[in-house]
Amino acid sequence: MTKPRTLYDKIWDDHLVDEQDDGTCLLYIDRHLVHEVTSPQAFEGLRDTGRRVRHPSRTLAVVDHNVPTTPDRVNGIKNEESRIQVEALAKNAAEFDLQYFNEADIRQGIVHIVGPEQGFTLPGTTIVCGDSHTSTHGAFGALAHGIGTSEVEHVLATQTLIQKKARNMLVRVDNSLPEGVTAKDIILAIIGEIGTAGGTGHVIEFAGQAITELTMEGRMTVCNMTIEGGARAGLIAPDEKAFEYLKDRPMSPKGEHWEQAVAHWRTLKSDEGAHFDKTIVLDAQSLPPIVSWGSSPEDVIAVTGVVPNPADIPEETKRASKKRALAYMGLEPGTKITDIEIDRVFIGSCTNGRIEDLRAAAKMAEGRKVHERVSAMVVPGSGLVKAQAEAEGLDKVFLEAGFEWREPGCSMCLAMNDDRLKPEERCASTSNRNFEGRQGYRGRTHLVSPAMAAAAAVAGRFVDIRDWK
Ligand SMILES: CC(C)[C@H](C(=O)O)[C@@H](O)C(=O)O
Numbered sequence: 079m080t081k082p083r084t085l086y087d088k089i090w091d092d093h094l095v096d097e098q099d100d101g102t103c104l105l106y107i108d109r110h111l112v113h114e115v116t117s118p119q120a121f122e123g124l125r126d127t128g129r130r131v132r133h134p135s136r137t138l139a140v141v142d143h144n145v146p147t148t149p150d151r152v153n154g155i156k157n158e159e160s161r162i163q164v165e166a167l168a169k170n171a172a173e174f175d176l177q178y179f180n181e182a183d184i185r186q187g188i189v190h191i192v193g194p195e196q197g198f199t200l201p202g203t204t205i206v207c208g209d210s211h212t213s214t215h216g217a218f219g220a221l222a223h224g225i226g227t228s229e230v231e232h233v234l235a236t237q238t239l240i241q242k243k244a245r246n247m248l249v250r251v252d253n254s255l256p257e258g259v260t261a262k263d264i265i266l267a268i269i270g271e272i273g274t275a276g277g278t279g280h281v282i283e284f285a286g287q288a289i290t291e292l293t294m295e296g297r298m299t300v301c302n303m304t305i306e307g308g309a310r311a312g313l314i315a316p317d318e319k320a321f322e323y324l325k326d327r328p329m330s331p332k333g334e335h336w337e338q339a340v341a342h343w344r345t346l347k348s349d350e351g352a353h354f355d356k357t358i359v360l361d362a363q364s365l366p367p368i369v370s371w372g373s374s375p376e377d378v379i380a381v382t383g384v385v386p387n388p389a390d391i392p393e394e395t396k397r398a399s400k401k402r403a404l405a406y407m408g409l410e411p412g413t414k415i416t417d418i419e420i421d422r423v424f425i426g427s428c429t430n431g432r433i434e435d436l437r438a439a440a441k442m443a444e445g446r447k448v449h450e451r452v453s454a455m456v457v458p459g460s461g462l463v464k465a466q467a468e469a470e471g472l473d474k475v476f477l478e479a480g481f482e483w484r485e486p487g488c489s490m491c492l493a494m495n496d497d498r499l500k501p502e503e504r505c506a507s508t509s510n511r512n513f514e515g516r517q518g519y520r521g522r523t524h525l526v527s528p529a530m531a532a533a534a535a536v537a538g539r540f541v542d543i544r545d546w547k
């Protein structure tokens with residue numbers, strides 16, 4: 079009998095090219111996603127050394143971080159720094175023969191939304207991108223690593239990556255989610271539980287009834303934020319839902335190849351009795367809608383809760399850091415979460431910029447108006463998400479309620495383009511990071527689900543959407 083293996087072990091073994099005595103391994107990389115921020119020096123490195131891209135067809139390039147989200151962007155990007163990065167990617171893609179989606183292409187969008195949408199992301203593959211949220215692709219049972227710029231160069235040149243194997247961690251979420259509680263709340267709750275270092279050195283496999291019951295969009299939301307839990311990657315065993323999502327996508331296998339692929343994909347699950355170095359179990363049934371209150375994704379609390387008091391934290395460094403977080407956020411301990419008033423709402427990002435997210439937000443916004451103090455924007459994760467939403471009339475719902483309806487990109491998830499918070503503005507955001515300055519200098523971010531963000535836009539403060547009928 080062979081030793082039972084986890085899903086991570088299996089994908090790892092399938093891609094192992096070489097292993098040194100000290101555990102340093104060379105891993106074959108099937109797919110490489112490239113965006114404009116972390117690639118310029120990598121291409122420069124290739125040029126300097128006279129190398130080409132090893133397998134151009136395995137690489138897909140798209141602009142997302144720097145692109146403005148207003149329709150006039152096709153007439154040129156005004157911000158000099160952004161324009162240079164975007165132009166550099168266009169030039170590099172042409173020079174190295176890479177498939178590239180520019181800002182005028184309907185397939186353009188956030189790299190982690192585009193990959194699955196195109197069927198570029200496939201189960202059992204290894205995927206890398208010079209971007210931490212590459213973990214998103216794990217929702218399809220792909221081993222997806224975020225890598226640094228020098229590794230981007232290495233993968234472009236060799237189609238391999240140097241890695242050491244991580245440990246296996248299982249996060250099992252039992253039972254079904256209650257109404258009004260979403261994939262975003264699951265992952266925020268997990269990070270709240272394990273902390274931002276909880277997954278360090280591990281690849282997390284998510285399993286359990288609540289995970290199986292999620293749509294592919296929901297699974298991507300969970301895997302997306304694995305990185306905020308400190309893990310190397312997140313994984314979910316692919317099932318019929320995953321295959322259904324990928325069927326007939328432009329780059330997914332066709333005909334007989336599809337049948338063969340699915341037959342292999344069905345084997346991609348952890349064996350009975352496979353060893354996990356660490357296991358965490360959560361009960362979905364008991365999860366509430368969650369809101370972050372501080373400047374780390376682990377600073378989370380139920381919408382029914384109050385801002386915690388750092389004075390209650392026994393450990394000194396942590397106490398000081400959470401105290402600083404509260405000062406930054408302009409919050410007093412004991413304040414009810416539902417009494418926190420907001421100024422801005424951002425619905426989008428690779429965490430929650432997919433069609434299902436926009437549907438959930440639109441459901442809250444329908445027939446209601448954005449609060450007079452609040453400025454709210456919806457930024458679809460890709461041109462195809464935008465087109466789908468428009469076909470369903472969601473753009474009208476948002477516009478009639480007073481939301482802005484924008485062009486796809488990373489937008490206000492991070493302040494690398496024109497969309498940003500002003501100092502001390504408070505934002506309900508569906509993105510994944512709430513660090514100081516993340517959405518703009520001195521801006522204040524509260525991480526929530528799309529439905530919670532839309533409801534907050536209307537109420538002007540956080541509300542428990544379970545009470546909203
Ligand atoms: C710009 C990029 C390198 C960065 C990342 O790696 O995640 C960005 O996408 C982010 O979300 O902070």
Ligand code: SF4
Binds near residue numbers: 211491
């Ligand atoms: S949407 Fe945000 S988290 Fe995702 S890739 Fe863009 S900047 Fe990074």
